Amino acid sequence: MAQTLYVPLLLIALCSISECVQRQYHFIKEKKNWTEAQRYCREKYTDLATVDNTNYMIKSEKNVLVWQRIKSFNYRFRQKIWIGLQRMSVYKWHWSSGDPVLFLNWASGQPVNSDNCAVVRNGQWTVWPCNAISSFICSTSTGLVFVNQSMNWRAAQSYCRQNHIDLVSVRNQNESQQLENFINGRNSSGSAVWIGLFRDTWQWSDQSNSSFRYWDTTQPDNYKDHEDCTVTTQKGLGQWADFSCDNQFPFVCHEDKLIVIQQKLSWSEALRYCRQNHVDLVSVQSVEMQRRVMNVVKLASTEAVWLGLHNYCSMNMWLWLSGDMVCYQNWAPGNGSTPENCKLENRKGAVQSGGDQTWISLPESHRLNFICTNY
Structure with a gap:
């Protein structure tokens, strides 16, 4: 019996291994305005730094040293540091967690005004002023938590991030119904409840979809209508503030380790190309990692793009090339199971370049673009 249980237990253990980091940060002490800093980063690395979440400070030993230097520089010289977030003219809706906005459930006539945060009431969404107060729902690793405290949207977001994961995201009709059922069991008054949906005009320099924001409590304030670029400050863990882009500050570049190759190759040919180059x-x-793939896969010229995902027929399971089992799942409906003829077709995994960019199973002979990594 012990021998029978060994392989499954080993594979379960593999799921606990931390992910590889696919982005490195480089602190540039030379002072430039935001546009000059952007140009420097694009010439030397990938772009001005995009931040996906607060863990950007502890991703790897090298990045720990970089962000320790930034924090030290912030404190020693009280010096602000440019990152890649810039104010644009068009408002876009985001989830606080960074999930893509693929589903909206507005009440009739909504959104109707310039308010920029969202509540759910009676199963549908309404825009509210972000400084209004309400109870809210946090997401956790095991489900949802209803917080029966009245806070504004920013305070609710901070509470969820400190105590759980983030304000709740709603990605489809099924999750919307689950959320409504959850609220009905805990909010008998039928009052409005904050969710993680907000809109702003800020855009990352590399066109990333990251919706992560880490503003200081009074920011952004757009002082004199002329503060369109973002700095980290010496406060706390480096909260952000908006500043005039003409100021001269040091800056942080990022180097992305994902590359979309626009050649059309079979999976085996793509594998050989990535390992050679x-x-x-x-x-x-x-x-x-899926979010980073979603950011780069938009550059593809084929409807799907090869990943390092292959079907291990003898064990009736999918594995990554590293040998890790597929712990995180993002399969499109009808995909992800082992087909009866997988040995004949040699099925491999690809990500769709359009739509919601889920994974699909294809015969390895299909000729697609592919994504290489430099780690």
Whole structure:
């Protein structure tokens, strides 16, 4: 019996291994305005730094040292530091958690005004002023938590991030119904409840979809209508503030380790190309990595793009090239199971370049673009 249980237990253990980091940060002490800093980063690395979440300070030993230097520089010289977030003219809706906005459930006539945060009431969504107060719902690793405290949207977001994961996201009709049922069992008054939906005009320099924001409590304030770029400050863990883009500050570049190759190759040919010219076909072992794949896959010229995902027929399971099992799942409906003829077709995994960019199973002979990694 012990021998029978060994392989499943080993594979379960593999799911606890932390993900590989696919972005490195480089602190540039030379002072430039925001546009000059952007140009420097694009020439030397990938772009001005995009931040996906607060963990950007502790991703790897190298990045720890970089962000320790930034924090030290902030404190020693009281010096602000540019990152890649810039104010644009068009408002876009985001989820606080960074999930893509694929589903909206507005009440009739909504959104109707310039308010920028969202509540749910009677199963539908309404825009509210972000400084209004309400109870709210946090997401956790095991489900949802109803917080029966009245806070404004920013305070609710901070509470969820400190105590759980984030304000709740709603990605489809099924999750919307689950949320309504959850609220009905805990909010008998039928009052409005904050969810994680907000809109702003800020855009990352590399066109990333990251909706993560880490503003200081009074920011952004757009002083004199002329503060369109973002700095980290010496407060706390480096909360952000908006500043005039003409100021001269040091800055942080990021170097992305995902590369979309626009050649059309079979899976085996793509694997050979990545190993000869980079490191390997990409593995997607977390929600964060999927978001980075979603950011780069938009550059593809084929409807799907190869990943380093293959079907291990003898064990009736999918594995990454690294040997890790598929712990994080993002399969499109009808995909992800082992087909009866998988040995004949040699099925491999790809990510759709359009739509909600889920994974699909295809015969390895299909000729697609692919994503290489430099780690």
